[in-house]
Amino acid sequence: MSNSILESETSVESPAAGTVMSMQQALNRALDEVLAENPKTLIFGEDCGRLGGVFRITDGLQAKHGEQRVFDTPLAESGILGMSVGLAMAGFHPIPEVQFDGFAYPAINQIVCQIARMNYRSRGTLPMPITLRVPSFGGIRAPEHHGESLEALFAHVPGLKVVSPSNPHEAYHLLKYAATRPDPVIFMEPKSRYWQKGEVDVARPDPAGGSPTGAKVMREGRHLTLVAWGAMVARCLQVAELAAEDGIDIEVLDLRWLKPIDAAALAASVRKTRRAVVVHEAPLTSGLGAEVAQLITQGCFDTLRAPVERVTGFDVPYPSGDLEDEYIPNIDRILFGIQRVLEYKRG
Amino acid sequence: MAEISFPLPDLGEGLIEATVLEWLVGPGDQVERNQPLVEVETTKSAVELPSPQAGKVVRIHGGPGDKINVGEPLIVFEVPDNTAGIVGTVPKEEAPKRRVRLSAVLDED
Numbered sequence: 315m316s317n318s319i320l321e322s323e324t325s326v327e328s329p330a331a332g333t334v335m336s337m338q339q340a341l342n343r344a345l346d347e348v349l350a351e352n353p354k355t356l357i358f359g360e361d362c363g364r365l366g367g368v369f370r371i372t373d374g375l376q377a378k379h380g381e382q383r384v385f386d387t388p389l390a391e392s393g394i395l396g397m398s399v400g401l402a403m404a405g406f407h408p409i410p411e412v413q414f415d416g417f418a419y420p421a422i423n424q425i426v427c428q429i430a431r432m433n434y435r436s437r438g439t440l441p442m443p444i445t446l447r448v449p450s451f452g453g454i455r456a457p458e459h460h461g462e463s464l465e466a467l468f469a470h471v472p473g474l475k476v477v478s479p480s481n482p483h484e485a486y487h488l489l490k491y492a493a494t495r496p497d498p499v500i501f502m503e504p505k506s507r508y509w510q511k512g513e514v515d516v517a518r519p520d521p522a523g524g525s526p527t528g529a530k531v532m533r534e535g536r537h538l539t540l541v542a543w544g545a546m547v548a549r550c551l552q553v554a555e556l557a558a559e560d561g562i563d564i565e566v567l568d569l570r571w572l573k574p575i576d577a578a579a580l581a582a583s584v585r586k587t588r589r590a591v592v593v594h595e596a597p598l599t600s601g602l603g604a605e606v607a608q609l610i611t612q613g614c615f616d617t618l619r620a621p622v623e624r625v626t627g628f629d630v631p632y633p634s635g636d637l638e639d640e641y642i643p644n645i646d647r648i649l650f651g652i653q654r655v656l657e658y659k660r661g
Numbered sequence: 662m663a664e665i666s667f668p669l670p671d672l673g674e675g676l677i678e679a680t681v682l683e684w685l686v687g688p689g690d691q692v693e694r695n696q697p698l699v700e701v702e703t704t705k706s707a708v709e710l711p712s713p714q715a716g717k718v719v720r721i722h723g724g725p726g727d728k729i730n731v732g733e734p735l736i737v738f739e740v741p742d743n744t745a746g747i748v749g750t751v752p753k754e755e756a757p758k759r760r761v762r763l764s765a766v767l768d769e770d
Binding site: 336338368369370414453454455456457460505506509510537552553555556557560561562635645646649650652653656657 | 694742743744747748749750751752754757758759760761762763764765767
């Protein structure tokens with residue numbers, strides 16, 4: 315899987331045994347298969363049924379699987395998630411959708427106070443096998459509430475698992491995996507990557523033999539590890555190619571699971587490279603980058619050559635579309651972060 | 662391909678209609694988001710309407726001098742199925758650009 319995103323976008327003739335599809339198509343296929351494999355699965359949300367979703371992720375699923383299993387809801391996220399609690403208690407496996415990240419806020423009570431802790435509260439007698447799909451992050455010039463990064467909020471809640479795919483292959487396999495879990499999973503889809511195509515090896519989730527819940531090395535390198543997830547993985551792979559022109563060999567680690575975080579993979583990568591930069595779209599303060607930096611420090615304190623750098627969004631509300639290129643970490647900001655680490659001298 | 666219809670919006674507080682002065686695009690044209698589509702006149706002013714989205718123009722409604730009521734179809738776009746009705750804009754894949762160069766003396770011990 316090394317370099318898979320960049321290679322698959324520029325060359326569809328690479329020899330892997332996969333099918334080339336967009337992340338849209340990969341997610342749609344995964345949902346179609348989950349519906350076919352598990353009769354208890356239900357898909358619902360605003361425009362998920364007849365329209366097929368505002369990003370076409372549920373396109374055709376209502377026609378194929380029926381209005382009892384794929385259906386539209388009123389415009390009320392608290393209702394969508396509240397209904398998911400009841401359905402899960404009754405033995406169903408709901409896959410609700412919140413149409414955009416910023417509209418998860420009206421359902422925070424249902425997510426935090428019910429979904430996250432019902433299993434704990436009931437001593438394991440009422441598990442919540444809910445996969446909440448949230449089109450997430452920025453990059454599509456959308457209005458307010460359509461470009462937010464909520465991973466740190468969700469990751470802070472005991473009882474929730476949080477995952478974000480970075481390419482079509484990951485999207486297909488991580489969604490299929492999440493939908494078969496007995497625990498609630500927040501599935502953060504990087505909406506700016508929906509249309510980019512990549513190779514999906516349907517038969518082999520992890521050809522390198524990694525764990526379905528682990529992080530994944532997307533590019534191997536010797537000098538510095540870039541840690542990212544979601545849409546920032548593709549950008550970090552671009553940065554790694556540019557850094558190679560300057561003789562800097564960068565490893566890109568796709569964290570994939572944001573709760574729980576694969577601390578062992580972080581330590582293994584950074585013990586080798588001895589330097590790390592973590593990149594995310596969310597604001598800096600109390601962002602997940604802080605957690606990643608601590609896990610790296612814990613696992614690699616003796617070998618680190620410099621403090622872990624964070625290249626992130628700013629501590630402001632997500633800006634309007636015209637300003638998002640200034641807000642989301644761009645190639646130069648990531649390169650500056652790398653340079654700060656490279657030139658660090660111990661006092 | 663899917664067709665998306667854009668109705669005449671309310672161009673002021675409570676305006677109910679507008680008169681077409683001049684179309685700046687026509688059927689078959691590929692337009693970008695925010696590109697001026699048409700100049701219309703209301704009881705308050707003459708304004709250019711920017712395109713709410715990118716797409717190919719399929720139909721335009723009303724010629725110069727015609728009145729169109731708010732909420733009635735103004736223009737119809739054709740867009741690929743996988744972008745029909747989405748909020749926002751599909752990002753363009755561009756070759757990575759950089760200004761920052763890295764320099765480091767790396768000890769390999």
